[in-house]
Amino acid sequence: MTDLQEIVDAIAASCSREVDRGAVARYIPQLAHVDPMQFGIAVVTGTGEEFVAGDCDVGFSIQSVSKVFTLTLALQKVGDALWDRVGREPSGDPFNSIVQLEHEAGLPRNPFINAGAIVIADVLLAGGTPAAALDEVVTLLRQIGEDSSIAVDGAVAKSEIAHGARNMALASFMKAYGNLKNEPVEALQLYSNACAIAMSCRQLARAGRYLAWDGHNGPKGPVVTSSETARRVNSLMLTCGHYDGSGEFAYSVGIPGKSGVGGGILAIVPGIASIGCWSPGLNAVGNSMLATKALELLAARTGWSVFSGQS
Numbered sequence: 001m002t003d004l005q006e007i008v009d010a011i012a013a014s015c016s017r018e019v020d021r022g023a024v025a026r027y028i029p030q031l032a033h034v035d036p037m038q039f040g041i042a043v044v045t046g047t048g049e050e051f052v053a054g055d056c057d058v059g060f061s062i063q064s065v066s067k068v069f070t071l072t073l074a075l076q077k078v079g080d081a082l083w084d085r086v087g088r089e090p091s092g093d094p095f096n097s098i099v100q101l102e103h104e105a106g107l108p109r110n111p112f113i114n115a116g117a118i119v120i121a122d123v124l125l126a127g128g129t130p131a132a133a134l135d136e137v138v139t140l141l142r143q144i145g146e147d148s149s150i151a152v153d154g155a156v157a158k159s160e161i162a163h164g165a166r167n168m169a170l171a172s173f174m175k176a177y178g179n180l181k182n183e184p185v186e187a188l189q190l191y192s193n194a195c196a197i198a199m200s201c202r203q204l205a206r207a208g209r210y211l212a213w214d215g216h217n218g219p220k221g222p223v224v225t226s227s228e229t230a231r232r233v234n235s236l237m238l239t240c241g242h243y244d245g246s247g248e249f250a251y252s253v254g255i256p257g258k259s260g261v262g263g264g265i266l267a268i269v270p271g272i273a274s275i276g277c278w279s280p281g282l283n284a285v286g287n288s289m290l291a292t293k294a295l296e297l298l299a300a301r302t303g304w305s306v307f308s309g310q311s
């Protein structure tokens, strides 16, 4: 393989020339102000080396990428009992769809659509306060992202809550079906604040290491979660991590990934690398247009794929 830094630099250069960058998310007003010209990538490998380019240290709203970490915590808390309340199938619908929820009696298809992540937030609340549960999520991210400055962007959280009527509808609907133990407003407080956590590509790539190394924070790093949980989270990232673009991402990139409407993607090459990539412009299904393209180029240039024996 050519030198990884050369590959990453070439990808950043190619992305900087791109004219078609998609459109930044506008339904959360605070996200509409983000400069669409930004692009960053960070690749952390098993030796602990970091290969970075572009705006890799600029913080952005991780949005639905947070769902990877909240799912991990929920599985640690309640184990397989979680699957009585959330499914494990791709939805094939937009991430904020309510139609499927009615058909399926308040049981969300998977933990990465909004409804599923709201149930996960309800599990993490466990009768406590949204602030205490949020503290648990932020503490985990500071530890595995190796940066004590990782925090919620208060302006984004406020903006999301003020414009969260649709999520309130999803939560209230699930409450009506008995699939929410806390009040919708409490589950949404935690959910929206977790989505509003800001991280850089480098912090995200570091935070994802436990998924690349069987639950360890790097090949010789401390245990973050069990190898079984890491494997299961990866499988859901691959099948459901890009909403109704999940099949396309699996086909064109070929590794587990989770996107957010802030334009970030966390991608995992098991045993090899954890990757954070970000560009704010989104494609039609709400995934970052350039981060997806960059990961496709990276997979093509390195041969990394969970479907290949040559990784």
Ligand code: DON
Pocket (backbone or CB within 6 Å): 062, 063, 064, 065, 095, 096, 114, 160, 167, 192, 195, 259, 260, 261, 262, 286, 287
């Ligand atoms: O609930 C929302 O709409 C956002 N906080 C999260 C959405 C998101 O990132 C879905 N992503 N692609």
